[in-house]
Structures are given as C-alpha cells and as structure tokens.
Amino acid sequence: MNSQRADIDCDLMVIGTGMAGMATAMFAAKKGIKAVQVGVAGQLGFASGLIDVLGIYPVAGGRVVENPWQAITSLGRKEPKHPYAMIQSNEIRTSVNAVLEFLGRADYPYVCQKENNMVMPTSAGTIKPTYAVPHTMAYGPAAMARKEPCLVIDFKSLKGYSSRQIAENLSRSWPGLRPVSIGFPEAATEMYSERMARSLENPRIREKLADLIAPHIGDACSVAMPALLGVFRTLEVTEDLSRALGLPVFEIPTMLPGAAGIRLKEIFEQHLPEMGITSFFQHKVRNLSRKKGGGWIFEVEGMNFSRLVSAKTAIVCSGRFLGGGLHADRHGIKETIFSLPIAQAPERASWHQRDMLDPAGHRxxxxxxxxxxxxxxxxxxxxxxxxxxxxxxxxxxxxDWMRQKCGSGLAIATAYAAFNACNNFLEKA
Ligand SMILES: Cc1cc2nc3c(=O)[nH]c(=O)nc-3n(C[C@H](O)[C@H](O)[C@H](O)COP(=O)(O)OP(=O)(O)OC[C@H]3O[C@@H](n4cnc5c(N)ncnc54)[C@H](O)[C@@H]3O)c2cc1C
Structure with a gap:
C-alpha cells in the first residue's frame, strides 16, 4: 500500500464522526488545516442533544453537580488519569463555547447558565443535570423550577414516550404536569421521531397540530412535547407553534434515535465540508501503513469506492464499543484501527462489579x-x-462518561486539546 500513489494529501486525518471527530474537524477547519475526516454515523445520531460537561461527581455517591467547573477542578485532583485532569479548566470552557457558537451560527442555538448545570426532565420522568440544551428544550428547566401548570403531550403513533409516565414519575417535583395523548396529524399507525420532526417543518401539519392541542390547554402555562420540533428549521417550528397556541412550547428528549441527535449530526455534516474539510461520511478506514520518515497512508473505503489518503498526522476519535474503536473478546480489549495499547484491568473477571447497577461503575x-x-x-x-x-x-x-454525565463535554474538550497538540506538531515539522 505504501508504494501506491495517494489520491489525497493532507495535514490531518480525523478518524470518527461522533462528537469528538466533528469537534476536531471543526477546530481544524477554523485554523485552516488541510484535513480529511472519515467515519460512519457515530453515537451522535443516537444522542439526546443535551451537552453534558460533568453532571454526576463523585459517581460512587451519585452526587448531582451544580457547578461543573468547580467539580472538574476537584475531579482533576482526585482522578489524575481522567482526561479532564490533563486540560486546563479555561480550555474546557473555551472548547465547549466554540461548539455552542458554531451551533448558534447554524441556526440551532443552545442555552446554558454559564456557571451552573441546568436540570432537564427526561422521557422516563426522571431529571438529568446537563450543561447546555438546544433552544427547543430551553423553556423546560425554567417551567419545572417554577412548578408551573404544564400540559405534557404524547402521540399515540410514537412508541417509547408516555406523557402519563412523565407526569406520574415527576409528580413530586412537578405536580403541575397534566398528561394528554393525542393523534399526530396525518400519521400512519406507527411513526418514527425523525419523520415526525421533519413533517412538522410543513406549516400545514403544524397548523393541524396546534388545532389538536388547543382544546386541552386549560390552565396550562406551557406545553411539553417529545423532541420533534423540526430537524433543520427548529427556530421557525418552535416559534410558530408557540405563537399558534399562545404559550411557550418546549421539547423533552425522546428515546433514541431522536431528532435532537440527528439535528447535530446533520449540522456538522452540512457545515464542515463548507468550512473546507474533505469529508468521507459513511466510510471507514480499512487499512493503513506508516510512511518512511513519519506520517500515514490510509485506505478509506465506502460502499462503492476506496481512496488512499496520505496524512502527516492523525487524530483517532473512533469511540468505544458502540462506535467501533474498541473491541472486547475473551482475551481482552483491543483498539481496532492501529492496534494501540489499551489501559485495562489485567483479568476479565475484574471488568465488572457483582452488582450491575453498582453506583461506582465497572472497571x-x-x-x-x-x-x-x-x-x-x-x-x-x-x-x-x-x-x-x-x-x-x-x-x-x-x-466513565455515561455515569459521570460528561459525554459531549469530554469529547469536545479532548478534541480541542488533541487538535492543539497536533497543530503544534505540524507547525514544528
Ligand atoms: C444513547 C446515547 C445518549 C447520549 N446522550 C448524551 C447526552 O445526553 N449528553 C451528552 O453529553 N452526551 C450524550 N451521549 C454521548 C455522546 O453522544 C458521545 O459521548 C459523543 O458522541 C462522543 O463520542 P465519540 O465521538 O468519542 O465516539 P462515537 O460517537 O462512538 O463515534 C465514533 C466514531 O468513530 C468512527 N469509527 C470507528 N471505527 C472506524 C474506522 N475503522 N474508520 C473510520 N471511522 C471509524 C465511527 O464510525 C464513529 O463515527 C449519548 C450517547 C448515546 C449513545
């Protein structure tokens, strides 16, 4: 492979199209680095759309974090092997703000309280601390804090989302929730959230939906609904429906795959190529070799063709088991692309605690x-x-991003740190 001529020469190969890969490509594009990005849909398309920085710390006590920046400082002292411990707190902030600004410029603004986490109701009727929420969900935490009367609707055609479950489980902290189940305009018997969200971009469907909700409003001060307020035109959909009902309308994240994760994926997929990134979405790195004197040759393969990409550097953001970056078998955990060493417990028997829900988590x-x-x-x-x-x-x-509730924050901050180190390397080379 090494002797073949590359189809593309670049400074940086970004492997992965989850939040870490997308953020890395965004930082590279802003610096004008010649970068190629490759990956298939990562966890991003499945995610809730919430941007967590640090929601639970310490995990063993399950303590809900109010101020994530203070908690990160404490985590850095107690968990020196945590990736956050290797990044200055102001750099973590800078990186998260940069992604939020990017999303705002893409007409999908996020809302945060800068110093403190927000508390978001979930479709299971639990509450979840998070740092930033899309504008479509922003009214929810405020309405919940005020315990205001709120109509919470679900759709008979949407599975896995029950307004009654939400209202019952939240009844102690938010007694003002009143559940109602309605039909979705022009719905078939069963529908997927992405299709429903796309159909609400049609003003005629929105008008019909407002007509279906209006008779149930009663004393409600706001309307909560599943995260379906559009995919591309969320500002227009949210404002228009709120105007038609004369009340703020806000979203509660749905079970996966939800429209809010798909919005993020599509924004990055649309804007990164416009910013100069050569993107191979729905492609994988199948093969690679080292170049003499440093650098890499990657064979990038899609459904119909493959390309050879020569890169001076690479940043691997290939995720864990779900994303495909790690693979576990009876002999241990392996990194799937470069066969890199993996920090892991020496024996498989010690990977898991006896209790599946052990609050301390599994090794x-x-x-x-x-x-x-x-x-x-x-x-x-x-x-x-x-x-x-x-x-x-x-x-x-x-x-342990899942237990610590730091998935997107960790992805973005480490992307920033890895990209800056890589850029320094390129400048010195
Ligand atoms: C159900 C769910 C809900 C979530 N909810 C939240 C939330 O509420 N808040 C929050 O902050 N975070 C949430 N997250 C987490 C967040 O989405 C991830 O932390 C984030 O996407 C970072 O993941 P990543 O980029 O490291 O990896 P991944 O998203 O797993 O991406 C890995 C990428 O690597 C690519 N890859 C792997 N092997 C190859 C190869 N050989 N060649 C090319 N590419 C390859 C994959 O195609 C993929 O694009 C959620 C995730 C899930 C799954």
Missing amino acids: VNRSGIAVDRDFRPSDSNGRPVYPDLFAAGTILAGQ
Whole structure:
C-alpha cells in the first residue's frame, strides 16, 4: 500500500464522526488545516442533544453537580488519569463555547447558565443535570423550577414516550404536569421521531397540530412535547407553534434515535465540508501503513469506492464499543484501527462489579487509550507510541462518561486539546 500513489494529501486525518471527530474537524477547519475526516454515523445520531460537561461527581455517591467547573477542578485532583485532569479548566470552557457558537451560527442555538448545570426532565420522568440544551428544550428547566401548570403531550403513533409516565414519575417535583395523548396529524399507525420532526417543518401539519392541542390547554402555562420540533428549521417550528397556541412550547428528549441527535449530526455534516474539510461520511478506514520518515497512508473505503489518503498526522476519535474503536473478546480489549495499547484491568473477571447497577461503575468502562500530555496514545510506561498520532473522545481511558454525565463535554474538550497538540506538531515539522 505504501508504494501506491495517494489520491489525497493532507495535514490531518480525523478518524470518527461522533462528537469528538466533528469537534476536531471543526477546530481544524477554523485554523485552516488541510484535513480529511472519515467515519460512519457515530453515537451522535443516537444522542439526546443535551451537552453534558460533568453532571454526576463523585459517581460512587451519585452526587448531582451544580457547578461543573468547580467539580472538574476537584475531579482533576482526585482522578489524575481522567482526561479532564490533563486540560486546563479555561480550555474546557473555551472548547465547549466554540461548539455552542458554531451551533448558534447554524441556526440551532443552545442555552446554558454559564456557571451552573441546568436540570432537564427526561422521557422516563426522571431529571438529568446537563450543561447546555438546544433552544427547543430551553423553556423546560425554567417551567419545572417554577412548578408551573404544564400540559405534557404524547402521540399515540410514537412508541417509547408516555406523557402519563412523565407526569406520574415527576409528580413530586412537578405536580403541575397534566398528561394528554393525542393523534399526530396525518400519521400512519406507527411513526418514527425523525419523520415526525421533519413533517412538522410543513406549516400545514403544524397548523393541524396546534388545532389538536388547543382544546386541552386549560390552565396550562406551557406545553411539553417529545423532541420533534423540526430537524433543520427548529427556530421557525418552535416559534410558530408557540405563537399558534399562545404559550411557550418546549421539547423533552425522546428515546433514541431522536431528532435532537440527528439535528447535530446533520449540522456538522452540512457545515464542515463548507468550512473546507474533505469529508468521507459513511466510510471507514480499512487499512493503513506508516510512511518512511513519519506520517500515514490510509485506505478509506465506502460502499462503492476506496481512496488512499496520505496524512502527516492523525487524530483517532473512533469511540468505544458502540462506535467501533474498541473491541472486547475473551482475551481482552483491543483498539481496532492501529492496534494501540489499551489501559485495562489485567483479568476479565475484574471488568465488572457483582452488582450491575453498582453506583461506582465497572472497571471495563474506564478502559481505553492512555495518552501523554500531548494526547498521544502511550504505552504502559507513558511513552507515546507514534509522534504524529493523537487521540480524543470516549475512546480515552480513565473516564466513565455515561455515569459521570460528561459525554459531549469530554469529547469536545479532548478534541480541542488533541487538535492543539497536533497543530503544534505540524507547525514544528
Ligand atoms: C444513547 C446515547 C445518549 C447520549 N446522550 C448524551 C447526552 O445526553 N449528553 C451528552 O453529553 N452526551 C450524550 N451521549 C454521548 C455522546 O453522544 C458521545 O459521548 C459523543 O458522541 C462522543 O463520542 P465519540 O465521538 O468519542 O465516539 P462515537 O460517537 O462512538 O463515534 C465514533 C466514531 O468513530 C468512527 N469509527 C470507528 N471505527 C472506524 C474506522 N475503522 N474508520 C473510520 N471511522 C471509524 C465511527 O464510525 C464513529 O463515527 C449519548 C450517547 C448515546 C449513545
């Protein structure tokens, strides 16, 4: 493969199209780096759309975090192997703000309280701390804090979302919720949330929906509905429906795959190529080789063709087991693209606690790629495996993003740190 001529020459290969890969590509585009990005739909399309920075800490006590920045400082002292411990708190903020600004410019603004987390109702009728929410969900935390009378609707054609379950489970903290089940305009017997969200971009369907909701309003001060307020034109859909009903309308995230995750995926997929990134969405790295003197040749394969990409550097953001970056079998956990060393418990028997819901979490979830200060994958002695390979996102060792509620924040902040280290390398080369 090494002797073949590459189809594309670039400075940086970004492997992954989850939040870490998308954020890395965004930082590269803003610096004008010649970058290629490759990956198939990551967790992003399944995500709730909420941007968590740090919601639970310490996990063993299940403590809900109010101020994520203070909690990150404390985490950095107590968990020195956590990726957050390797990044300055102001850099974590800068990176998250940069992604929020990008989304705002893409007409999908997010709302946050800067210092504190918000508390968001979920479709299970639980509450979840998060740092930033899309504008479509922004009214929910305020309405819940005021315990105002609120009509919570579900649609008979949408599975996995019950307004009655939400109202019953939240009845102590939010007694003013009144559930109602209605039909979705022009719906077949069963519908998927993405299709419903896209159909609400049609003003005629919105008008019909407002007519179906209006008779139930009663004393409600706001209307909560599943996250279906459009995919591309969420500002127009939310404002128009709120205007038609004369009340604020807000979303509660749905079960996956939900429209809110799909919005993020589609915004990045549309804007990154416009910003100069050469994107191979729905492609994978099938093969790779080292170039003499440093750098990489990647074979990128899609449904109908493959390309050879020559890159001076690479940032691997290939996720964990679901994303495909890690694979576990009876002999241990492996990194799937570069065969990098994995920080993991020596014996499989110690991967899990006896109790599946143990609040402290399972060791297997903290396994992954260990990195040096420059976010380069490192061996068990802390030595970087390659000078020009960097890593970011949930593939990194030392964190438990699901329990700590830090998925997107960790992906974005490590993308920023890995990209900056990679850029320094390129400048010195
Ligand atoms: C159901 C669900 C709900 C979530 N809810 C929230 C939430 O409420 N708040 C929050 O902050 N976060 C949430 N997240 C987490 C968040 O989506 C992830 O943390 C985030 O996407 C970061 O993941 P990542 O980029 O590290 O990896 P992933 O999203 O897993 O992406 C990995 C990428 O690597 C690519 N890849 C793997 N192998 C190859 C290869 N050989 N060649 C090319 N590409 C490859 C994959 O195609 C994929 O694009 C949720 C995630 C899930 C699944």
